[in-house]
Amino acid sequence: MSDAKPRVLDVGQCDLDHSNITRMLKECFDATVDRARDNAQVDHLLDFYEYDLILVNRIFDADASSGQDLISRLKSGDAATETPVMLVSNYEDAQDTALLSGAVKGFGKSALGTEETIKLLSLYLSGK
Template identity: 45%
Template sequence: MTTRHVLSVGQCGFDHSSISRFLRQAIGARVEPVPSSEEALSALRADPSRYDLVLVNRVFDSGGSGIDLIRSIRQDAALAGVPVMLVSDHQDAQRQAVALGALPGFGKSQLGDPTTADRLKDALACPGGS
């Protein structure tokens, strides 16, 4: 099985740990954290094909907006095809992210939900996704 690489943007240490553990156990993915939009865009522009998925927190632990980052990624022709998901329990934010071109995301409270694992498997094109 090919290891999937996920860029996780704006999560606090506790949430990054929870998300990383979930992705490692459910999918075998490796998760790389960055605290800000600037660092995320820099990492993505350096090698857009390195990441199979970008998980964006609604409000970054270091300050900043996940919705603004999604907008920036979608407006950059070199990055527009990179799959992005919002991590938020706020349904209005999820709708806004999808309207900008993100895949339907999930909230931190849904990490143990099997449908979240299936959604991530689908996003990462992993075998066993529904």
Template identity: 50%
Template structure:
């Protein structure tokens, strides 16, 4: 039996951060990362595919939209979908969790062992 690879959806990251996240997840956990630059792209991707985890940037690089707003929308249309905020700001993390997101991490903590352990639970 062939097991399908887990796929995370990375939303709103700049090119550099998306590359760092993708390399880490594929290299350390064997997780593929699909990219969505905007909330519209992310919501369309959710209609077409299932993801083990959505990694949502606090402020989207492409258009400045709010990751918190996307988390709100995802909780309405797909409440069982795990969503995680990528932000160094604790107040943003707290708000995301109050909306139903799982505890996230900041980009400065991407290469820390504890971050990898959290991400591993969705891989």
């Protein structure tokens, strides 16, 4: 993208986790963070905005939808996006499945704000 702030779509998080993720992204990267609670909101926002990164919760808080299914949908078929998609989950097996579906390496909520996570996110959000 351009010299504008990085823009992140955060999908499926509960209020507390969304707040914590947003705070970290704003403090570390001066990012604009949009929120989608479900698949319909994801589709709507993707119609209007381009994102530098899409963060996806393993299981959506609002309706228990599968984040893995969203990743598969976003990374395959006619709707495939070039935007990096990252799973937010502490479970290594879930991270492995996401990678096989086309996601980039993600992080767990327990690692939120750590140097390792910030370094990982900087691959997609620094220098925007």
